[in-house]
Amino acid sequence: MKKDIRNLRNIGISAHIDSGKTTLTERILYYTERIHTMHDVKGKDGVGATMDSMELEKERGITIASAATYCEWLGHEINIIDTPGHVDFTIEVERSLRVLDGATLVLCAVAGVQSQSITVDQQMKRYKVPCIAFINKCDRSGANPDRVVRQLKEKLGHNAVAMQLPIGLEADFEGVVDLVSMKAIYFDGEKGEKIRLEEIPGDLMQTAFDNREILIDQASMFSDELTEAILEEKGVTAEMINTGIRQGVIARQLTPVFMGSAYKNKGIQPLLDAVTRLLPCPLDVDNQALDMNKEEQPVVLSNEIDKPLVALAFKLEDGPYGQLTYIRVYQGSLAKGDTIVNVRTGKKAKVGRLIRMHADQMEDIDTIPAGYIGALFGIDCASGDSFVAPGVSLTMTSMYVPEPVISLAIFPKDNKSEVNVSKALGRFTKEDPTFKVNVNDETGDTIISGMGELHLEVYIERMRREYQAEVDTSPPRVAYRETITQKAEFDYIHKKQTGGAGQFGRVAGYLEPIQDEDFVFENKIRGGSIPTQYIAACEKGFKNSMGKGPKMELPVTGIRVVINDGASHSVDSSEMAFQAAARGAFRQGYAKAKPVIHEPIMKVVVETPTEFQGAVMATLNQRRALIVGTQDEGPFIVIEAQVPLSEMFGYSTDLRSVTKGQAQFTMEFMTYKQVPQSIAEELLKKAAEEKKNVA
Amino acid sequence: MLLNPQFGKANAVLRSEKIIYIKERNISMLKNELILKNPLRRMGYESDDILDKGQFGAVMARAGVGKTAFLVQLALNCMLREKKVLHISLDDPVKKVSLWYKEVFSRIATQYDIPQSGQLWDAILPHRFIMTFRVEGFSVPKLEERLTDLIEQDIFKPDMMIIDGIPFEDSMSPDLANLKTLVNKHPMHVWFTIRTHRHEDPDPNGTPLQFIPVADLFEVAIHLVPVGKQILIKALKGARPHGDQTDLMLDPATMLIKDQA
Numbered sequence: 001m002k003k004d005i006r007n008l009r010n011i012g013i014s015a016h017i018d019s020g021k022t023t024l025t026e027r028i029l030y031y032t033e034r035i036h037t038m039h040d041v042k043g044k045d046g047v048g049a050t051m052d053s054m055e056l057e058k059e060r061g062i063t064i065a066s067a068a069t070y071c072e073w074l075g076h077e078i079n080i081i082d083t084p085g086h087v088d089f090t091i092e093v094e095r096s097l098r099v100l101d102g103a104t105l106v107l108c109a110v111a112g113v114q115s116q117s118i119t120v121d122q123q124m125k126r127y128k129v130p131c132i133a134f135i136n137k138c139d140r141s142g143a144n145p146d147r148v149v150r151q152l153k154e155k156l157g158h159n160a161v162a163m164q165l166p167i168g169l170e171a172d173f174e175g176v177v178d179l180v181s182m183k184a185i186y187f188d189g190e191k192g193e194k195i196r197l198e199e200i201p202g203d204l205m206q207t208a209f210d211n212r213e214i215l216i217d218q219a220s221m222f223s224d225e226l227t228e229a230i231l232e233e234k235g236v237t238a239e240m241i242n243t244g245i246r247q248g249v250i251a252r253q254l255t256p257v258f259m260g261s262a263y264k265n266k267g268i269q270p271l272l273d274a275v276t277r278l279l280p281c282p283l284d285v286d287n288q289a290l291d292m293n294k295e296e297q298p299v300v301l302s303n304e305i306d307k308p309l310v311a312l313a314f315k316l317e318d319g320p321y322g323q324l325t326y327i328r329v330y331q332g333s334l335a336k337g338d339t340i341v342n343v344r345t346g347k348k349a350k351v352g353r354l355i356r357m358h359a360d361q362m363e364d365i366d367t368i369p370a371g372y373i374g375a376l377f378g379i380d381c382a383s384g385d386s387f388v389a390p391g392v393s394l395t396m397t398s399m400y401v402p403e404p405v406i407s408l409a410i411f412p413k414d415n416k417s418e419v420n421v422s423k424a425l426g427r428f429t430k431e432d433p434t435f436k437v438n439v440n441d442e443t444g445d446t447i448i449s450g451m452g453e454l455h456l457e458v459y460i461e462r463m464r465r466e467y468q469a470e471v472d473t474s475p476p477r478v479a480y481r482e483t484i485t486q487k488a489e490f491d492y493i494h495k496k497q498t499g500g501a502g503q504f505g506r507v508a509g510y511l512e513p514i515q516d517e518d519f520v521f522e523n524k525i526r527g528g529s530i531p532t533q534y535i536a537a538c539e540k541g542f543k544n545s546m547g548k549g550p551k552m553e554l555p556v557t558g559i560r561v562v563i564n565d566g567a568s569h570s571v572d573s574s575e576m577a578f579q580a581a582a583r584g585a586f587r588q589g590y591a592k593a594k595p596v597i598h599e600p601i602m603k604v605v606v607e608t609p610t611e612f613q614g615a616v617m618a619t620l621n622q623r624r625a626l627i628v629g630t631q632d633e634g635p636f637i638v639i640e641a642q643v644p645l646s647e648m649f650g651y652s653t654d655l656r657s658v659t660k661g662q663a664q665f666t667m668e669f670m671t672y673k674q675v676p677q678s679i680a681e682e683l684l685k686k687a688a689e690e691k692k693n694v695a
Numbered sequence: 696m697l698l699n700p701q702f703g704k705a706n707a708v709l710r711s712e713k714i715i716y717i718k719e720r721n722i723s724m725l726k727n728e729l730i731l732k733n734p735l736r737r738m739g740y741e742s743d744d745i746l747d748k749g750q751f752g753a754v755m756a757r758a759g760v761g762k763t764a765f766l767v768q769l770a771l772n773c774m775l776r777e778k779k780v781l782h783i784s785l786d787d788p789v790k791k792v793s794l795w796y797k798e799v800f801s802r803i804a805t806q807y808d809i810p811q812s813g814q815l816w817d818a819i820l821p822h823r824f825i826m827t828f829r830v831e832g833f834s835v836p837k838l839e840e841r842l843t844d845l846i847e848q849d850i851f852k853p854d855m856m857i858i859d860g861i862p863f864e865d866s867m868s869p870d871l872a873n874l875k876t877l878v879n880k881h882p883m884h885v886w887f888t889i890r891t892h893r894h895e896d897p898d899p900n901g902t903p904l905q906f907i908p909v910a911d912l913f914e915v916a917i918h919l920v921p922v923g924k925q926i927l928i929k930a931l932k933g934a935r936p937h938g939d940q941t942d943l944m945l946d947p948a949t950m951l952i953k954d955q956a
Contacts, residue, residue: 154829515813613841614848621850629782629789629825630841632832640789673817 005303005371006281007076010328012097012129014120015106020136024106024262025069025080031193031268032071032078068315068326068373070356070363076276079373097124098396099314099328099373102249102279103131104271109143109169109259113151114607114664121156130249132256132278133158134271138166139173139261149257155633158255159248161218162211164270165204166259176259176267177204179212180238185270192265218254219244242277250280282371287330289386289394292343299394301331303370308332308389309340311368312396313381316431326357326375327368330396332389334376335367342379343386343395353377382430404436405600405645405669407449408456409474420469421446428459435459449479452667453649478646480683481598481672482549483558487512490589491565494581497572504572505530505581507538509563511589519546520560530566530578537575538563541582550587551595552687557672561586597680600645603670606655608663609636615658623647624676642670726775726815744773744855745933746884751875751912752933755889755903756919761926762888764950765919766857767799769886773855774822781845781853781883783838784827785860792825802949824851830862835870839877846881856885863889863905871912887913902931919945928952 015021069080081100097103103124107117124131133152135145145166152160165177167184175186177200184201188194200208216236220227223244229236248254258274260267282303289310290296301310309332317324327334334340338351355362355375368374381387386395412418425437425448436449450456453476463469491508507530514520521539530538542561549556568578604625608616613630620627620641631638648667655663675683746752754762770780784792797816804812826841838858845851856878861867878885891903902910903918910916915933919926926945946953 614844614850617850618848626821627824627850628793629827631789632826632828632841638789 003369005283005369007276008079008281008371009076009275009279010079010081010099010101010282010371010373011275011279012081012100012103013106014097014103014124014131015117020108020262021106024104024134024136024268027262027265027268028080028272029069029071030191031272032073068357068375070373073272074276078272078275081373097127097129099312100127100129101282101285102275103129104275104279105131105133105255107133107135107148107152108140109135109138109145109148110140112144112148113155118156118605121158125252128252130252130280132249132258132271132274133160134267135257135259136262138169138259139171139264139266141170143169143173145169145257145259151633152255152257159218159253160255160257161215161245162259163215163245163256163274164259164267165208165211167201167204173261173264173266176270177208178270179208179215180241182208182212185267187266187269192268195269215245216241219248222247222251222254246278246280249278250284289330289396292393292395296395301394303331305333305369307370308392309334309338309387310389310392310394310396311340311387313379313383313385313387316381316383316427322378323380324355324357324375324377325379325381326373327387328373329368329370331370333367333369334374334387339390340379340387341390341392342381343388343393344382345385347380348390349379351376351379383433403479403669404434404449404451405479405602406452406456406476407447407479408476409440409443409445409447410460410471411445411473413470413472417469417471420467421463421471424459424463424467424469428462445474451669476649478644479600480552480554480675482551482554482556482595483598484511484513484590484593484595486594488589488591488593490585490592492581492585492588493567494577494584496577501574502569502572503574503577503580504567504569505534505574505577506565506567507563507578507581507585508565509561509585511586511593512560512562513558513593514560515558518557518559519543522560522562524562524564525566526564529568530563531568531573534568534573534575534578535563537578538566538582541579542586544579545583545586545590549595550590552597552684553691554597556590557598597675597683598672599675601642601670601673602645602648602667604641604643604648604651604665604667606639606641606663606665607633607636608639608659612659612663613637613639616655616663619651619654619658623651624679643667644673644675645669726777726819744778744884745769746886746915748882748884749875749879750884750914751871752884752886752915752917753889753906753913754886754917754919755891755906755931757891757921760919760921761945761950762890762919763795763859764799765917765928765945765952766859766886766888767795768803768952770823770855770857771796771800771803771819774819777822778854779822779824779852781842781851781856782823782825783856783858784825785830785833785858787827787860789825789827792827796823799950802951806949806951824853830860833861835867835874839874842877842881852881853883856883857888858885859888860890861887863909868909868912871909875912 013021013025071078071080105117105121105124107113135148137143138145143166145162149160149162152158163179165179167174167177167186175184177184182200184198184204186196186198188196216226216230219241220230221244223240226236226240226244228234229240245254245256249256256274256278258267258271260271262268287301288298289301291299309329311327311329311332311334313325313327315326317326334351334354336351336354339348340351341348353376354365354368355377356365357363357375362375365374379387388394410421412421425446428435429437434451435455438447438449439445440447448456448459450459456476460471460473463471487510489508489510491506493506494503496503509524519542521542523535523539525535539561546556546559548554566581604620606616606620610632616639617627620639620643623643624647625641625643628640628642631640651665651667655665754765756762767782770782773780782792787795800816801812803809804815809815824845828837842853842856845853874885889903889906891905902916906913906916910932913932916931918929918931920929921927924947926947928943928945943952945951
């Protein structure tokens with residue numbers, strides 16, 4: 001058994017869309033002999049890259065789900081999580097980063113650090129994932145690795161240092177100079193599998209020496225041994241340099257940069273060497289869990305196998321054999337036949353089959369020890385659930401899950417689709433916490449909500465393909481909300497006397513706006529003017545009113561309700577009467593509290609060549625944008641703006657047309673803000689019309 | 696129209712300028728309140744902005760003394776009066792600059808105990824535009840090009856401009872003169888930060904050396920001088936010479952401008 005945890009790497013490959021990370025993963029799998037042929041993402045052979053197992057991914061050339069795969073290189077075991085690159089799926093990226101010990105940030109030699117690279121980089125920072133960088137596509141025209149290294153420093157603030165020099169660029173890209181061993185590396189053979197080491201070409205010699213100086217200088221910051229060797233003018237060995245760099249990487253203070261072209265099969269093997277040499281093993285990384293018994297105090301987990309199990313389910317997939325749960329073990333080990341507990345639900349389960357994944361093929365294994373990633377079958381859970389040994393009360397830190405901001409109604413086209421749709425939705429909601437489903441009480445429509453237009457589109461496509469469920473959709477709807485802007489009092493009497501038992505209840509108090517919370521109820525009644533047994537009914541009445549605001553029937557948020565007076569009747573008061581009184585009181589107070597409509601505001605970042613600056617700003621201005629500023633980045637400019645989501649539909653088409661397809665944008669939810677008066681009036685009008693139509 | 700007789704008086708005053716709707720009244724009152732509390736009014740300069748249209752001003756200090764914090768307060772003061780501020784930074788990215796504003800604003804809001812500061816912030820934010828350049832990519836002609844773009848395409852017409860982090864060199868004189876012509880054409884005033892160095896002694900008047908070659912172009916110069924634990928705001932050039940000038944200082948804890956008292 002070669003299960004030495006020090007020789008294990010759990011790595012992710014993160015990048016901007018179209019930086020070529022799927023191709024890179026494909027090449028890695030080929031060189032590590034996990035696959036025996038290579039296919040291209042949008043290849044002519046129509047097979048598609050191995051990692052993109054979903055039909056849709058193959059067609060669109062993008063990677064949606066992060067398939068985990070396993071390979072070996074020079075006696076090291078490497079688990080690779082292929083992460084999606086589009087901003088709409090960031091929850092997947094975040095979840096993957098959570099379970100990784102290190103990452104390779106793939107950058108395009110032509111486009112450099114793009115907006116998505118920035119998002120991904122921020123996520124890596126949030127989860128403190130050490131990384132190395134790989135500049136791909138050095139064979140493309142316009143490739144300029146130097147510029148990318150500079151951008152890494154300036155835009156992402158990495159202490160980036162080149163580990164290699166390219167030999168030739170664009171169409172003449174032949175290989176790389178390794179600055180540690182000072183050798184030129186060429187990649188021969190049909191698939192670049194034969195590595196040929198040569199002397200460094202004469203014209204690159206001086207540059208190589210200069211860059212090596214910089215590299216050693218940087219590495220010496222993290223290694224006393226290396227500093228000593230330099231000062232005492234002893235020979236500096238490759239091992240010393242690598243040790244220094246590794247320390248820097250683990251401390252997240254140094255980002256070594258490698259170069260190559262995955263498509264042309266160049267530079268992959270040295271990158272794999274770097275993964276094994278420079279990225280941390282699970283022992284180098286501190287992982288924390290929360291102790292449920294001690295008010296969620298953080299506990300550092302050890303990687304020891306004999307301790308009780310703590311593991312995290314980070315991804316679910318529905319395969320032909322049932323639900324497959326990807327899991328990372330942080331402490332202890334997970335073996336076939338073990339009993340484990342889902343911390344969230346408290347349910348126990350027995351571990352049936354354990355497997356190791358290789359894209360869409362699998363291999364049975366007996367145990368998953370601490371530090372390793374694997375998958376298990378037949379366990380019912382949701383993404384992000386923690387599993388522990390019975391008696392343990394630890395949970396892995398909960399992951400940041402944003403609220404959905406956009407929704408649309410779906411209508412199955414036929415009976416068969418209807419059944420399949422519900423199956424599909426069940427699975428999607430389990431897999432992706434940002435994707436939500438609910439049924440509109442009034443219309444009975446099924447509403448799906450998510451983080452952006454594309455996010456929902458992809459799920460609709462997946463229903464069609466994987467579940468043969470044809471659906472029609474309504475136009476997307478923005479998740480507006482209502483809230484109040486000032487304190488208002490209420491004093492409401494609910495009275496009914498129509499034969500039989502009457503109803504009586506009086507509720508008085510006030511409503512006021514609060515921030516950061518949706519609903520707070522406070523009882524300040526002294527002297528029992530409302531008997532205690534009816535207080536809960538009052539709270540329920542107020543709370544129920546929050547679901548649908550009196551202004552536009554939108555969900556209401558940010559309200560504190562205080563009741564301080566009331567009255568009851570010995571015979572006619574009941575829970576029902578007080579619930580009704582509370583609802584009436586809410587309507588009464590709400591109308592006086594200056595209710596307003598809030599809409600989701602997105603942070604939009606556009607990267608455009610400088611010449612389109614004005615045109616792009618004009619497109620944003622048309623969309624009620626607040627342009628925060630522009631950042632000059634030499635040939636292009638980054639525009640940052642805050643734009644209401646409702647104005648962003650179809651923006652990609654608009655942006656493409658004004659910039660001849662040369663600009664890109666990313667968008668993420670920022671906050672809720674008040675809708676301007678004129679727009680609010682329009683919304684009210686629309687809502688009134690719809691109401692009429694329904695009636 | 697304002698119908699409530701209670702507001703009649705305010706109404707009469709405001710009518711000559713513009714109508715303020717009841718909904719906006721709160722915000723506008725808050726703005727006025729903050730403007731009145733602005734301690735800069737005591738510094739002995741003629742106008743609220745210190746500078747008049749077309750004029751240049753400089754804020755000089757050593758690194759970390761509070762040049763940016765000082766200018767951000769001038770900018771906020773301008774934004775509160777619904778004037779537009781273009782903030783150009785050569786050191787910091789957009790995010791950091793906007794954080795400066797947020798931070799200084801929230802400190803002012805706390806200091807003067809402003810209710811609904813969130814709404815006020817939302818109301819003044821559209822009056823600011825941040826533009827960042829890299830030091831090596833920056834040149835006055837390039838700035839002029841960008842500025843003309845903004846103004847001509849009607850995206851943003853600044854009343855005040857802040858240029859933070861420009862390295863002052865002898866050769867800049869002609870460029871600055873050009874810029875001055877430009878800001879006279881699209882009337883606005885400009886504030887610059889000038890970083891002074893510990894190892895360089897100022898000339899006898901207290902003017903830092905690198906400022907001397909371009910000093911003629913500037914109408915106002917302010918020096919931030921750390922004295923013990925305080926930071927004094929000293930007017931080097933352009934202030935009214937008479938006696939009602941109070942010395943101001945930056946509170947080193949909050950970086951807010953306050954009276955000596």
